[in-house]
Amino acid sequence: MKYRMWISMVVLAAGIAAFSLSAAGQTAKPATQTKPAPKPAPAAKAWTAPKTPWGDPDLQGVWNDATSTPLQRPNGKDKDVLSDDEAAEFAQQLEYNLSRDRRDGGPEVDVNRAYNEHWMDARRLKITEDRRTSLIVDPEDGRIPPTVPLSPEREKARAARQAANTRFNAGLPENYRDFSLPVRCIIRTDSPPYLPTIYNNDFQIFQSPGYVVIGPEMIHSARIIPLDGRPHLGKNLRQWLG
Secondary structure, three states, X not given: OHHHHHHHHHHHHHHHHHHHHHHHHHHOOOOOOXXXXXXXXXXXXXXXXXXXXXXXXXXXXXXXXXXXXOOOOOOOOOOOEOOHHHHHHHHHHHHHHOOOOOOOOHHHHHHHOOOOHHHOOHHHHOOOOOOEOOOOOOOOOOOOOOOOOOOHHHHHHHHHHHHHHHHHHOOOOOXXXXXXXXXXXOOOOOOOOOXXXXXXXXXXXXXXXXXXXXXXXXXOOOEEEEOOOOOOOOOOOOOOOO
């Protein structure tokens, strides 16, 4: 009897021990695994200017040159870059002065504003990102260098053009030559230098071996530029685009 009781106690103890080990195995937390160190970011590659398949710098694409940064540095400005506060004030003045949706100034002023703001290039209300006071960077004063005196022939042509403009503005043109080239839809702002205007500031550059073509949005006069170093056309062959 005692022997059987002793055997039963041994079996019971073994069962309890086995159950305890099983429970401990289920509740034990797994060992923490060390995460691998993140791989270092690859070094940034130096930017390389894109090239065409034939090796020329690739300038192709649609570009926009709208800005209110003036071509020349305004008189009295002795700095080449505006401060953040000056740039913000200038932008605020631009938004008011250039708005075509204003209704102040009377009917005549309102009519002279022509199209409303919907048709304007909104990018014209911004200045360059570097906040320059002029588009001209050389000479350092940001101004167009003084021009050389005109020849008598060119001075005469200028005087004739001014007289024609006076007749046209008075509503008394003598003939079609008194109308300006833009009015005659020959050229407008589609000839160099390409400077910002109120709208149509986009232009597209195309390239082929030996040529670059600039196609402005305004009037669409394509300027074809050969790159083979050929001499300029003779003085007797004049072109509207220069």
